[in-house]
Amino acid sequence: MRRKPFPWHITVFLAPAVVIYTVFMIYPMFASLKFSLYQTVEGGRQLFVGLGNYARLLSDPIWSEPFWNAFWNNVVFFVIHMTLQNPIGLFLAVLLAANIRGAWIYRTIIFTPTILSVVLIGFAWKLILSPTWGIWFPLLDRLGLGDNEVAIALLGHESSALITLSLISVWQNIGIPMMLFLAALIRIPHELIEAAQVDGAGSWRIFWRIQFPLIVPTVGIVAILTFIGNFNAFDLIYATQGALAGPDFATDIMGTFFFRTFFGFQLRPGDPNMGATVAGMMLLIILVGVLVYLYGWQRRMEEVQF
């Protein structure tokens, strides 16, 4: 019997995508990880140092201070997204799913900032919050905050800049959780909700007893997407506060710290090895998040479902 011919067509279909993906995504990722295990010594030679760079990043104060600062700022950034962006996005989705006229118009408008470049959004808000323009001074006066230094320049103070930027990011990205929740809510069979209404259940009860339990899987997806997006963020801080993530690194997050380490800033030259090390730590943080999601959350979901 003749052997089956080698399935060339499968190779032809798969190869272009696999090659581009491997060469420009997977290979650089591993090259970067490998690079984080070396140090550049005199003459440009690469010296293997094992996990030495990671140890330096976590213990040498020159590195560990900015690292933990960026890490905790990033945690704050993430917590604000989880406590504001996702619940408000869910709330808007519930309203949009309530079968009112013109819902698609609201949906289109609320999603608009999400499709715009972070650079433009960040800069537009920077202008609006700028004390030079003073566009919201009348509002501050009415709130009795007209003389409050922090309120006048929210992006200029260590105590308020990070929170303000997080809120701008929430404002911009709320469309994503809203759409994902909306997609899940629409899939709930109408009869379920109508039956509950006939039984006299109010909107609040219907939400907690029917809608929310059925969209819990989406809550997990939104959470992990928020986590990955937040710990990979860069553009907003860079566009509004520059690579130095001012004032005094108060808005520095992992992305801007990575950029500065890699490319250098002011008088400090860039260090590609340490840059790769920071990227390695970011990868580790994101992988931990993904594993928690896959094993902690999704497995439990399956147990509940079956």
Add this chain to the structure above:
Amino acid sequence: MPHRGVRFLRVAGIHAVLLAYSALVLFPILLVFMNSFKDQMAIFGEPLKPPTPATFSVDGYRTLFEIASFQHYFLNSLIVTAVSLVLIVLLGAMAGWALAEYAFKLNTFMAIYLALGIMVPIRLGTVGILRLMADWQLVNTLTALILVYTAMGLPLSVFILSRFFAQLPPDFKDAARIDGASEYRIFTLVLPLVRPALGTVAAISMIPVWNDLWFPLILAPSEETKTIVLGAQVFLGQFLNDWQAVLAALSLAMIPAVILYMLFSKQLIRGLTAGAVK
């Protein structure tokens, strides 16, 4: 069923909340756009008022066209986005088809291997990408951006399209096979059947490519290869004090994205929904 009056109040309340939130969304965008057509005095004197014949001015736009080559940046963005999208959709469809249609030894492995890229951000490989591009002398070329964005977009594209291909009824393909059509011919026959999915993938892949700042900044910062986002970012930093020019630059950079959004919002929303299904 709730009482009619209660129902009316409920609907009115929902509209009120959604209207208020829509206003919060539109206010900053309209404010920037409106003030970009005013003179410097009016921008600062009456920021909340629309331009009147007395305060109307397009000086900002004039500065923009004289100094920055925004047309050129725009063209760069257009080339990078269009070529990347064609590659993401076409190569993604080919790979998605292979994974959905053929049973072969490495099928599951390949599906998981490609899906890794959905979860892991490509930015974390930047150090490796920059060295690779430098070795191949691709730094400061649009090709570098196109290759990186294609690699970035493929995982989700393959994932979504393979699910769509898997849902196609087998009769059609079997009939074509009996007629002696080659596997390549069958692919060209089924491709039109998933056209909505192709549009969807294009729409959701477009936003991160068009709006990216990171890779243009790192791989292609030269004047000739600047994309519109990087061009706007640099311009905004340099002309910080020329408010008319800054507002004009912001408006001009936002408009193409908003137009694209209006054209593709249907596909985009379908894409977000499809991507969310597990």
